[in-house]
Amino acid sequence: MPVHGELAAPAPRLAEAEFVTLIALLISMVALGIDTMLPALPVMGDDLGVDGNAQQAIISLFFLGLGLGQMIWGPLSDTVGRKRAIYGGMALFMAGSVLSALTGSFVLMLLGRMMQGFGAAAPRIVVIAMVRDQYAGAAMARIMSTVMAVFIVIPAAAPALGQGIIAIAHWRAIFALFFGMAVIASVWLALRQPETLTPARRRRFSFHALWRSIIEVMRNRVAAGYMLAASFVFSAFVGYLVTAQQIFQDLYGVGDLFALYFAVLALAIGASSLANGRLVARYRMATLSRVAAMSMVAISGLFLAYDLAVPGPPPLWLFMAAFTPLFFAVGIMFGNLNALAMEPMGHIAGTAAAVIGSMTTLVSMVMGSLTGALYHGTLTPLLAGFAVFGSLSLGCILWAGRGK
Numbered sequence: 001m002p003v004h005g006e007l008a009a010p011a012p013r014l015a016e017a018e019f020v021t022l023i024a025l026l027i028s029m030v031a032l033g034i035d036t037m038l039p040a041l042p043v044m045g046d047d048l049g050v051d052g053n054a055q056q057a058i059i060s061l062f063f064l065g066l067g068l069g070q071m072i073w074g075p076l077s078d079t080v081g082r083k084r085a086i087y088g089g090m091a092l093f094m095a096g097s098v099l100s101a102l103t104g105s106f107v108l109m110l111l112g113r114m115m116q117g118f119g120a121a122a123p124r125i126v127v128i129a130m131v132r133d134q135y136a137g138a139a140m141a142r143i144m145s146t147v148m149a150v151f152i153v154i155p156a157a158a159p160a161l162g163q164g165i166i167a168i169a170h171w172r173a174i175f176a177l178f179f180g181m182a183v184i185a186s187v188w189l190a191l192r193q194p195e196t197l198t199p200a201r202r203r204r205f206s207f208h209a210l211w212r213s214i215i216e217v218m219r220n221r222v223a224a225g226y227m228l229a230a231s232f233v234f235s236a237f238v239g240y241l242v243t244a245q246q247i248f249q250d251l252y253g254v255g256d257l258f259a260l261y262f263a264v265l266a267l268a269i270g271a272s273s274l275a276n277g278r279l280v281a282r283y284r285m286a287t288l289s290r291v292a293a294m295s296m297v298a299i300s301g302l303f304l305a306y307d308l309a310v311p312g313p314p315p316l317w318l319f320m321a322a323f324t325p326l327f328f329a330v331g332i333m334f335g336n337l338n339a340l341a342m343e344p345m346g347h348i349a350g351t352a353a354a355v356i357g358s359m360t361t362l363v364s365m366v367m368g369s370l371t372g373a374l375y376h377g378t379l380t381p382l383l384a385g386f387a388v389f390g391s392l393s394l395g396c397i398l399w400a401g402r403g404k
Helices: 016-035 038-048 052-080 082-102 106-134 137-168 172-192 207-219 221-251 255-279 285-309 316-373 380-403
Strands: none
Touching: 016 052, 016 082, 016 106, 016 137, 016 172, 038 052, 038 106, 038 137, 038 221, 038 255, 052 082, 052 106, 052 207, 052 221, 052 316, 082 106, 082 172, 106 316, 137 172, 137 255, 207 221, 207 316, 221 255, 221 285, 221 316, 221 380, 255 316, 285 316, 285 380, 316 380
C-alpha cells in the first residue's frame, strides 16, 4: 500500500503549462465571483429593490459560502478524490449562478450568491491538494508561484470585465459568464486531468476528526495567533471590497474609471506577493509580517487622523497614494500569515489548511461586513477599520511569536 506521503499520480501528468493554466482557471472562480460583480452593484440594487449599504450583501454572502465551503470540501476531497470534490463544488457554483441570473428577489439573489461561494470553495481549496499530490519541494513552489502570478491578474481585470458586460448587456449576463466558465473548467478537468489521489490513499470523512482538528488549531498558540492575525488583516480588506464601488463611484465620482483605480490597488497586492517570494529568502516570515502590520497601523492611523482633522473627503490622489503602500503591506501579510499558522500543523496539514482558511474567511466576512455597514459617505469607517484591525493583527502576531 502506498504511504501517505507518496507523490506518485495514478496516471501520467499533464504537461506543466496545461496543468498550470487549468489550475489557474479553476481557482479564478473566487476572484471572478467577487470582483466582476462590483461595478454591477448599483444597477442590481435598482432592479432588486435595494440601495446603499444593503447592496454590499451581494458580496458578503459569497464570502459566507466560501468560508463554510472550505471547511467541508478540503476533508471531503481526501475521501472521494480531488476531481469528484471539484465537480460537486462546480455544480453548486453553476446552480447558484442560474438562481442569481433568473431571480427577481433580493433574498433569492443572496441565496444564489451563498451557493456560488460554497461551490467556489471546492476548487479554491482542492487544487492546492492536487498540486501537492503530484509535486513536492521546489517543483511545487514553482507551480504555485506560476499559478499565483496568473491569479494576480484576475482581481485587477475582473471589474473591467464586469463593467464591459453591463455596458453592452444586462447585469444578468455576468452570471451567464460564470456558468459558461464553470462548464469549460469542469469539462477540461474531466477530459484532461487524471485523478491525483489514488483510492489506497483516501481517508474516511469524519465530522469528529474535523472537530478535533478545529480544537487542535485553536489550542495551539502559534497556529491560532497567526490565524487570527490573518483574519483581522482580511477583515480590513473585505471592508474595502464591499465599499469600493461606493467609495470610487459615489464619493469620488470616477464613473467608468472605477475599474482602473481598482486595478491599481489590486496590482499593489500582486506586486507585494511577488516581492514576498524574494524577501522570504532573506528575512523570517514572522519579521516581515510584523513590519508589514506596523506599516498598516501607521499608514491607516495617520490617514485617519488627517481625515478627522480636515473637512470634506481627502483628495483622490491622496487616497491612492496612501492605499497603494497600505495594500502592499497587506499583500505581504497575505503571503506569510497562513504559512506561519500552518507551521505547527504539519501532521494534519490538509485538514488544518481547510480549518484555517475557513475560519479566516468567516471571521473576515463578519468583521468586514460590519465595517461596510458603517459606511455613510466618508472614508472614516474604512480607515478606522484598517487602523483597528491592523492593531489587532499586530497584537496577534506578537502574541503568536512569543509562543515559539
